[in-house]
Amino acid sequence: MVLLLVVDLDPDLAALRPLGAFFVLRTIGGTPAASRPALPTLAQVYEHRGSDVYGNTLNFRVRKVADALGAQEPRIAASIAHQGLAARLWSVALGCAVLYGHIPDLAPHRLRWDPDASAPDDLWLDAVTWLPGDAGTIAEVVLHGHLEPLAVVLRTEYRPATGLLWGNAGSALAGAARQLGHRADLATRARDLAAELLAHPLLAGTLDGTGRRRSCCLYYRLPGGGLCGDCCFTRAPRSSARGASG
Template sequence: MVLLLFVDLDPQLTALDALGGFFVLRVGVPPRGPLPTLADACAEPRFRGPEEVYADPMTFRVRKVAKSIRAPESRVAASVAQQGLAARFWSVALGAAALCGQFPDLDPELLRWDPDAGVPDDLWLSEVRARPVEDLDAVVRGGLLVPLSAALRSRHRVSPALLWGNAGSALAGAVRGLDRWALTHGRPDVGERARTLAGRLFDRPDLSGTLDPRTLRRRSCCLYYRVPGGGVCGDCCFHRPPRSAPGRT
């Protein structure tokens, strides 16, 4: 049995900084001023405009990703954008839970998002409220990933199986990141706790069945192979990029 040694979940979440950029969560008001909450970002937009960052943050982010990776269609950019956010949500929550034995409440009314920023300055938390590890599923999957999936599906032609495959892949990626950190820093308790918590999460609705339990390869594709110069990811269900369907590029 591994002895679990927890550190404090302090008001500024500084303990998470050591885990790496994807695990960092800023607290307070960013220098550029107040940002929309995740609840705002997932709601129906007030009005549409390609350059309006805060009018429709979700569409702004997808368009920014599409331009950056030269996505051939919006659903590819939507997939990549969603997987990036899912990775951030899981990394912050699971990292804190594994390291501190509790995690900050990522209530969508408290969690603020800058769709024009990169990691780790994209997410800010208004205030830190500790939650027990038993609440990971309800807070991350139920409170963040479910509305995020609904918001993207209302704007883009992207399947729920693809989005939940992204979420499962992102969760597995967070575990791998914590395992690497634990090995490097002599903290096997952190890696063990991360694996245990993730195992429980993969039993929950939406996430169950997203990865092959033997190989940890996903059972859906994020569509990144459709990006110019892209290929298949390390955990893709395909071993090589599939051929494009007739009439598609």
């Protein structure tokens, strides 16, 4: 259980905006309400509840990613979609923790998601209610609140390897910390929080001692995909061996 805090640090989360698009989180309360409440919540995604606008929201997003990247295998698009959403969740939580010392309550029923948006994923929060900004609370909110149920849905629908999904999560967390490291006033806190989170049982071992992942996100299997900067491979496997990767 996490403790809700009554504090008025920054109700519009404006301080996140200079950090870049992956860190931005807009609030429905601060925008014209008519355009956003119809968006599905992430709770609907995790609970297999359809959306009036998109039907099966997760399948809609995976198809959109597949079409945009030319992915011929649905599990590749599912992996890329998963990493994109994980990166957004980590970035918001970590960014708030280092800027404010607190994180907003990002419970799935409070976050709305537009699966038809371009990258990075478009997330809207119903209102800002603050929680403690320690690693334990972040793990409860992001890992247990989002990434565990998201992994269950993805494994049911697309059968990606479990190690691939947690590798995506670890890689996305490390990427958010690296981005925050460009700010000298945020770097140490971001690094320390990321290190604590990467020691969590769900993430431990997903990256090696140099920060490279131990699993592959399958990006190299896209047309012209190549290797990610933290890929476990030093060169892309040959096509004959691709079926065993990930």
